[in-house]
Amino acid sequence: MSLWLIIFLCLSAGVQAEKSQAILPEKNFDFLANYCLNCHDDEKQEGKINLEDLDFNIQTLQQAEIWQKVLNAINSGDMPPEDKKQPKNVEKADFLESLSNTMVTARKVLSDSGGKITMRRLNRREYNNTLRELLDVQVDANNLPADGAGHFDTEGASQFISSDQIEQYLKAGRIAIKEAFERHANRNKEPFVYRLEIEDQFNPQLDKALANFEKNHAKFQEYFKQVKASSEAPENKKIMEEIIKRNPRVAKTPWRYLPNEAKHLKGAPRSKDFGLKDEAAAIFGEVIYTEDYKYHRQSRDLPLSDTGSYLMIVKGINRIDIKPPRGMPVGKYKLRVRGGAMADAPGFRKFIEVGHPQKRIPVKRFFEGLPFAYMQMTGTPEQAEIQETTIEIFSHSKKEIAIQERQSANWEDLRRKVYFRDRHRTGIGPVPSLWLDWIELEGPLKQAPSPFDKILIKHQDKPNRAREIIKDFGLLVFRGKMYEDNLKELLAHYEYRRSQGDSFEDALVQALSIILASPSFLYLDEPNDKQGPRQLTDRELVIRLAYFLWSAPPDQTLLDLAQSKKLMNPERLSLEVDRMLADPRAKNFVDGFTHQWLDMERLDFFQFDVLHHREFDDNAKKAAREEVYQTILHLIKNNGRLCDLLSSDYLVVDGLMANHYGIDGVYGQEFRKVKLPEGSPRGGLLGMAAINAMGSNGLETSPVERGAWVLRHLINEPPPPAPANVPQISRLEGKVLTTRQRLTAHQEEPQCASCHRKIDPIGFGLENFDATGKWRTKDKYKNKKWTIDSSGKFHKGPAFKDYFEMKKLIADRGDDFARGFIESLIAYSLGRSYAFTDDTMAEDLLAVAKKEDYRINSIIHALVQGREFQQK
Incomplete structure (x- = not known):
């Protein structure tokens, strides 16, 4: 353990920072006095709203609700009324910005848990990972209770479960145990090899289809030839004039429409006379021939x-x-x-x-x-x-x-x-x-035995094997703790099922599935009857640690350390964290945390337009998402720098993503580090396809989405939520404008400018990336083409001439990026929302990060060694 980590342990033992406050700056009183109080003072209180006595220090939900109404009314343009004195655009934008930021702070203050951790259950990811570790199976977790509405699926306060949902866990458990028994039975069987020669499956079918195409086409041609001749006969002249008048398409495409009119013609043949089913079938067959025959014939030739x-x-x-x-x-x-x-x-x-x-x-x-x-x-x-x-x-x-x-x-x-x-x-x-x-x-390929397999093998010849299997499975599932009363109840249930005619295996399935639906399995139990926090036990600590770094249960090594009371030793704990981060199960942590930290669910919101972005299909989205995960996993496996996510000279890609980026020489499904040439726009999150694709609508880029994402995740200055009921700019309707022209117009409206003047310049800086993250220098909309201008200026900050300068300016804000990462890591690891009472912990972790050159692993080590992680 480094000297800096030891210093951190001393720092983190200090008193938590005082709870922050949501206070609207006093400078805004003049705005309210000039434009609001003449209608909403203590005397008039129009709309039953008195702003004169409304405290600028927002301490209650009632106060927050009133301030939110003020924000909404001004944003929508309803206030001040049209017949009243109006603020200048800059005045209005500044007030809206100030109040919006205060409301963001108020939400955090009013939701601050004060460091309390609510008992939480396994989320869907952890449930599936746990079954994978214990049974080597996977169930459809979509049928299980939802993970809640917290930013992270580890937040206990947002997880709910009702008594009727226990049946869902029982059902999932039965499916899992049955599959585990099936896998156990297959483990010693020799795998089969099935070989399919493609031409044997398809060529006979294709040859038959082509022959039918040709035969039916020949029949139709002869049939239509005679129908056409009948239509040109003198006795049918007037009839054809009426037919064409009624259906002009008969004259334009006679082979497709004339056969249906043949019944009106004198002397016209019928399709069945040529071996065709009827007129409609004859026409349909010819349509298919016209559309498909050449395509099929091409592949066969x-x-x-x-x-x-x-x-x-x-x-x-x-x-x-x-x-x-x-x-x-x-x-x-x-x-x-x-x-x-x-x-x-x-x-x-x-x-x-x-x-x-x-x-x-x-x-x-x-x-x-x-x-x-x-x-x-x-x-x-x-x-x-x-x-x-x-x-x-x-x-x-x-x-x-x-x-x-x-x-x-x-x-x-x-x-x-x-x-x-x-x-x-x-x-x-x-x-x-x-x-x-x-x-x-x-x-099925032979696999190493799962922990469940080992239990079955261990007790396969014992006369009391049901009892021993239930006991050992309970110890396994309950993470090292099994009570005798529970064992007796489960054994009684097993024996009852046997008395009702169930087989040995079916009766065990019923008993073991109860274990998988019990609170001792579903909940990470950390009881605390004290008024204040208490130290976790060794067992509780290894469980919390395992579900933090693996999203899976502790292995035997961790359980043994808990049993021997050795894990609380800081040096031993540090060694275990290193071991866990090097383990393949650390990928579970990377996937789960990263997906939620970076809000990557947006990548699944829409399909990309197949005509304009045909290559960005579900496979590309999957590979793009995996690139983000694998890059962070690479940093963890190699003790890399967090700031490499802002700028680096390499990528971590597979063959599909390399192809998407136009990088030669990278093939296959394995993600690997690839050195970038000088001047490449890649390297770091800003150049990744997934990040840019999330900032689009599946067809075009969305500078607003991209700019807001950068503010939220890279600069750690999240913009307020978009205001409701903002009026549209009607004068832009029907005009063909560049992306910059369309968005810049929004800044003319003060209720838009308060946010857009921060967001849009960053989004413009990313315009060289198309909707799928491909680099470009030009863009077009309808019939208008233009050279992309990616210059801009941070709100109240420096200007940049292009994407590369903007990227460097963002990369220089490593402290802000690390702080946002740390706040999210605290929330994810402790199972509760980050709050102002966590500021001291975050500052201490940031100090460690700076001292250790922003190494991700150092941040994780410091967090795990800290008092907050080891307390309930």
Whole structure:
């Protein structure tokens, strides 16, 4: 442990800072006196609002509600009334800014817990991670009680559960235990290998379809030839004039519309005379021939089509279903694909994706849910290569999988926006980019025994094995504590189920699922009957530590340390934190904390427009999100600097994200550190696709979203919530303006300017990144094109000429960034909202961060060693 950490321990033992106050600065009294008090003083009190006696020090919810009404009324333009004296725009904007910031402070003051930690339960992530650690299973946690409305899912005060929701946990527990028994039974079985030669599955079907296309087309042509001749006969002249008058399309596209009118013509043939079902079916068949035949024919006539198959988009072979004859038992599988991509295919079309096939009719999506894996095809059809990935089948999963070319999930968008656009351009449709030779599936793969397996193996030959299994499972699930009374009740339940005819395994499922629904498992129990805080016990500390750094239960090493009372030793605790951060389970912490700290749920709010951003599909969103997680994990694994998230000379990417950024030489699914060339806009959060994509609407950039995100997460100056009922600027309707022109106009309105003058310049500084985070120098809107101007000026701060200067200015604010990170880390780790009473702790942690060159691990160490983390 460093000397600075020891100093921190002494500092953190001091008295907490006094609770901060939400006080509207006195300078604002003049604004109220000039424009508000003439109607809302102690005498008139219009609208029953008396601002004269309203305290500038907001200490109660009632006061806060009145001030919020004032803020809303001025923001909306309702106050002051039009017939009253009006403030200048700058006056109004300054007052709104001041009151908005005070209201932000008031929300924190009024929600301050005073450092109290509410008993909390496992959130959905922790529940699933725990089952994974103990049973090697995963359930569908979406059916479990929600995690609450706190900023972090670890906040106990926002977690609620009702008695009827216990049944949800019982059901989830039964599913989990059943799957664990199934996996246990499969562990010693030899995995099967299923091989699918692609051409064997598709070529016979395709050849048959092409033959039917040709045969029906020939029949239709002969049929239509005679119908056309009948329509031109003299006796049908007047009839045709009436038909065309009623339906002009008959004259423009006769083959498509004339057959339906043939019944009105004298001497016209009937479709059934040519072996066609009826007129409607005949026309439909010809439409399909016109739209599909060339596309299907193209894939069959390409080289190597006899030894494999070309994946098509929307029409034809666009999905390969993999259904082994023996099914797919739960477990892990290796999926291997041999194939290659056309050398001239765009990079984003050199990937295949894996998911569960959608079986619903009509088809709205190709997959049931999101794809869960993707592979980059690095070979070519002539020099094919084998790609491999690992997939997993759970009890709640579909027991079959499918692969296809990586593409948008929306079938209709692809068909309408991509297929028909490319057909218009090529005369055929999208050119195939992928050729596959064969697919191989191997599994379920043998796995190391889970803790549950070890219990079953340990007691498999014992006469009282049910009792011993229940006892050991209880100790495992209850994190080292099991009461004799609980054991007796569970054993009695097991014996009752046996007396009712249940098998040994089914009766155990019922008993063990009760354990997984009990409060001793679902809650991180830290009772405290004292008036003030108390020291955690060793067992409580290892549990809190494990769910902080792993989002999972403590392992045996931690439990043994708790049992021996050694973990409270600062040096030993420091060693354990290092061990835990180096463990693969630390990825659970990174994913859970980062997703919520950086508000990354916005990445799932919308689908990206398939015509303009076709490559930014669900796979790209998944990889972009993972880039953020993997970058932070890289810092933790390498004791890296937190400020590298503001600016660095490297990326942590896989093949898909490297392709998105135009970086050559990076292939495959493994994320790795990649050195950036001089002058690259990447390096740090600002250059990441996920961050910029969240600051868009799926089609265009949103400088407001981006600027607000930077203020909130990088500079630690969160803007107030957007005011309600702000009037739109009607004069802009129908005008074609640049992004800067449209947003700058908002600053002319004082109720908008109070926030936009802070937010917009930062958003403009990021305009070189398009909606998906690709770098650009020009933009367009409708028929207007312009060179992007990314210059700007921080509100009451320095100016910058472009993105690179802005990025440097933000990177220079490492203290502000670290402070925001620390406040979020405190809230996440302690299971409660950050409050003003935590300011002293945050300042002490920031001092450690600065002394230790902003190393993330040093901040985590200091937090864990601190008094607050070790107390209840």
